[in-house]
Amino acid sequence: MPDVQVLVNDFVNLLKKRKIEGSQATAKQTAELLRSVISQQRLPHTNQATALLNAVRAVGEKIIAANPIELAVGNIVRRVLHIIREEDHSLATAAMAALGMSAGSDDEDDVERDDHPVLSAAAVAAAARSTLRPPSLQTLLEGVTILSPVPVPPTPSSGGESEGKSRSVEKSSKSRKLKHDVIEAVNELIQDITTCHEQIAEQAVELIHQNVVILTLGSSKTVLEFLCAAKDKKRSFKVFVAEGAPRYQGQLLAKELADRGLQTTVITDAATFALISRVNMVIVGAHAVMANGGVIAPVGLHMVALAAQRHAVPFVVLAGSHKMCPLYPHNPQVLLNEFRSPSELLDFGEFSDLLDYSTGAGSLDVVNPVFDYVPPNLVSLFITETGGHNSSYMYRLIADYYSANDLVMKQTPPTGC
Template identity: 30%
Template sequence: MVSGNIYFTAKLAELIHDVKVGKIVGSYSISQAMLNFLLNIINESKWTTADELMTIVRESGKIVENALPTEAILANVARRLLKIIREEYDELNMPEQNKQQDDSQAASLQKLVTQNSENTPSKSDYSQLHIDLRENLINHLQEIENELHLSHDNLAQQASQHVHSAELILTLGYSKSVEKFLKSVPKERKFEVVIAECAPACRGHMLANSLAHSKIDSTVIPDSAIYAYMSRVNKVIIGTHSVLANGGLRAASGAFTVALAAKHFSVPVIVLVPMFKMSPVFLFNYEQEAFNLVGSTQSVLPYNTKVSRQVKAYSPAFDYVPPRLITLFISSTNGFTPDYVYRLLSEMYHPDDYNMK
C-alpha cells in the first residue's frame, strides 16, 4: 500500500481469508465487514488529501477484487466509498454561491440529454487539503451503513405490492432477502411457496423450514421438478449473489433453469437485490471458467466410491442468468428492469472507478 501501513494490509488479508474459508457468509455480512474495514482506514490511516485516501481505498479494492474475483460485493463497497469521497470533496471544494446553481443544473433533464464525456465538469485532482473531509466522510458512511442495515427490511416492505393472495411462488435455494420478503407479506394473503432445494447443499430446506414455521405453506421439490412445477407457478421470486452490469445475474446454480423454465411458461421472474449487490462487471455466458466457482464434489459424488476415481465431477456454485430472462428487479427503494441497471450503476459508482486497476 502507498501508505505503507502493514497493519491494514494484514487486516485486509484476514478479511479475505475469512470470506474464503466461509467464516463470513452472506452478502450482507461480507459488505458489512468491508465497510468496517474501510471505516478503519478513514479513521486511523495517515492520509491528508482526498487523493491520498482514494489511492488507499483503490488499492484495497484492487487487492480484494484479485483475491476474490467472484465476491464483487467487497469491491463494490470500495467503489461506493470512492464515489462518496469524490462527492464530499467536490462539495467542500465548491464555492458557496456556485452550489445552488450547480444543484439546479444537475437536476435538469436538458443537461442529462446533452451531457457527454467532453462537456462534463473538468476532473478535479482531489489534492486540495480539507480539514472537514474526514468528519464529513464518517458521517456519510454512517448513512451508508444504515442503508445497508435496512436494505433487507426496505425490500421486504414492498412485499405487499408484489404478492397477491392464493399465489403460488417458486423460489430457489436460500436467500435472506427472499425469506424476509415472503414473511412480510400480509398474513391475510394466503399463498404457497415452492422451494427448489438447490442440491447438493440443499439450502432450500432451510428456507422451507423457516417459512413453514411462519405458517406459510412450503413445498420442497428436488431441482429436477422445476420444469414440471413451473406451469402452475404464478411468480418466481429469487435472490441473487450479484447483479452484473448488463442486468444479468450471478446466482445460485440452478437459477438459469428456473429462469428459463419461467420464460418457457411466461411466468414473471422477480429478483430481489439489495443495492450493494449491483456490480459494474461484465461477464458472459460462455466464460464459465472465469465466472464460476467450482466447489467440492464430495457431496455430489462421494470420494470413497469406486467410480469417483475415473470420473470428472463438477459442483459449480453459480449460474449466469442473462438479462432477457428477468422480468423485474426489486431493490431497497423501488423496482426496475434489467435495462435500467447501467443507469443505477452510474449513480452509485463513479465511472472512473468501474475498473479499479
C-alpha cells in the same frame, strides 16, 4: 498504520479461506474495513481526496484479489471511492461559492478588506474556466488551489505570523471535514446494507396478492423476509421451494417459512418444469446483478428462468444495491463461477477407483459449479430498496452508485498475507 494492516491481512485470509460468504456479510465487513482505513489515514495539507482515494484503492485491490467471485467486495470498494469523490466535490463547490460571494462583495464596495482578500483577475478567469470543465477529480483539486485567496505578504503591522497560523488551522479543519463527511457517508452505506432486507420487504404487499402460488429456489434471507412481510399483511398464498441441490439450502428456507405459518411445499429441482404451470410468480434472490441486467445466482436458477419464460410466468429478482456490479459479464475482471469440492455430490469411498488420477486410472470427472448466469431477457422485474426496475434500466441505476474512473481495479495477488 500497523493496526489497519493487521485488519486488512485478517480480512484477506478470511476471504481466501471462504470464512466469509454471502453478499451482505462481505459487503458490510468490507465497508467497515474501509471505514477503519479512512479514519486512521493521515492526510497531507493538499490533495486530501487523492490521498484517501489512493489508500482505499490500495486496500481494495488486495481484498478483491483474495476472492474475486465475491463481487460485493469490489462493489463496496467502488462505492466508497465514489463517496470520496462526491464529498470532495461538495467541499470544493462550497468553497467556490463562498469565494465567489467574497469577490462580489469586494467589487461592489471597491475596498480591500483584511478579512476578505481581493481575488486577482487571473484567479477569477481560472475559476470561470474551471466551472466549464468536465467534473473530474483533477479539475476539482485545481479549482480549490486556484481559488485560494492571494496571500498578503506578512508585515509587522498586519500580523503575518498569526495569518500563517490561521491558514494552517484552516487546512487542518478542511482535512478533518473531508474525513468526517466521508466517514458519515460510509456509516450510512453500512446502515443501508444492514437494513436492505427490511426496505425490500416493505414492497411485498404491492407484489404478492391473495391466493397466488410462488416458486423459489435455494435459500435467501431477502426472499424469506419478503415472503414473511406479505404474510404479516394478511396475504394468504402458497410457496413451492426447490431444494437447491447439492447443498439443499431450500430445505432450510422451507423449514423457516413453515415455522412462520406459510403454506410451503418442498420440491426437487428436477420437478421445477413439471410444476411451473401451477405457479403465478417466481421470486428469487441473487448473488450479483451485472450492469447489463444479467444475474449471477445460485446454480439451478437458469433452468427455473427458462421454465418461467416458457410458461409466461413472471421472474422477479430481489437484490440490494450492494449487489449491483458496474461491470459487464464479458469483462475480464468478472469471475462468473467457481467450483466446490466433489464430495458434495459423491462419496469418495464408493468412487475412489474411478477418481484416482495419480495412477492414470481415473475416468470419472465430477463438476460442482456454484452459480448460474441468468441473462437479462429472462428477468421480468428487479426489486431493490428504491422500488421495482426493468432489467434494461439497471445500467442507469448502477451509474448513480459508481464513478467511471473506478470501474477498472487491479487484482494483483496480495503480498505478505
